[in-house]
Amino acid sequence: MILTVTPNPSLDRTYEIPALDRGAVLRATADRVDPGGKGVNVSRAVAAAGHRTLAVLPLGGPAGAALGGLLGAEGIEVVAVTVAGQTRSNISVAEPDGTLTKINATGPELTADESETLLATVGERSVGADWIACCGSLPRGLEPEWYAELVARAHRAGARIALDTSGPSLTAALRERPDIVKPNAEELSQAVGRPLATLGDAVKAAEELRAGGARAVLASLGADGQLLVDEDGAYFGSAPAVSVRSNVGAGDASLAGFLTAGGTGPMALAAALAHGAAAVQLPGSQMPAPADLEPSAVTTTDAVPLNRVLTEPVS
Incomplete structure (x- = not known):
């Protein structure tokens, strides 16, 4: 069982359009509404794979009620912490070439009592969890150290923590030694304060995060693939996609796949x-179901080509 924590969840509406023409009246060729937030997406991918998952998240207002209902319809057990503020709604506009334009709302401001209730609820419901996945940005009202406190409490209870966040929240949490952190290339570059031009640069940056406290680093490098750096060394892999329709939640699906396969x-x-x-x-x-997966397209190696230039270098 995988428990997820999403401090700032959302309702996500996606419109598919032929082209984004500013100032024009655009007609969508398709649209959909999905539960949103990194941890929410991890739970959705875990459930799609046939595993049990609990989604702990603050919910408020009609949008929060709608979000909880959508998750329940996907077979996800929702553990709601009721908050006074309104759960946010986000909009994404997808073009045929894979370009995605996102408008993310700020979300509610949590009170000190709501913050503590959220932490306590995670502790109460994490009994028996194989992993706790803590994902996404923090809403207003939660200090960057909030994730560090969650990791510390979870470790005291004997739980394993996967952390997917960035910036000061990631930096603060490293001292509590999360079992795995999952930055993308930009977040990895930001964490070490320098550009990443090659796979070797990414490996070195991941090793620095491990030196700072992370026990393992799973780094998403976009079209270049993914990198895993842990106590046994570094591994690199890729799985070229035939076509890109939307990259929303792809990193979250990756984390779900990693954790359901053992997490190491x-x-x-x-x-x-x-x-x-x-x-x-x-x-x-x-989120993908087992029928959507193509394991035969995946390649992994421990002979990481350190000199390979990244397709999308981070400056």
């Missing part, structure tokens, strides 16, 4: 790659 080693990396490649070929933030 090259086999889990291969599962992460298969899930991520499948996700980008689906509309909106739809």
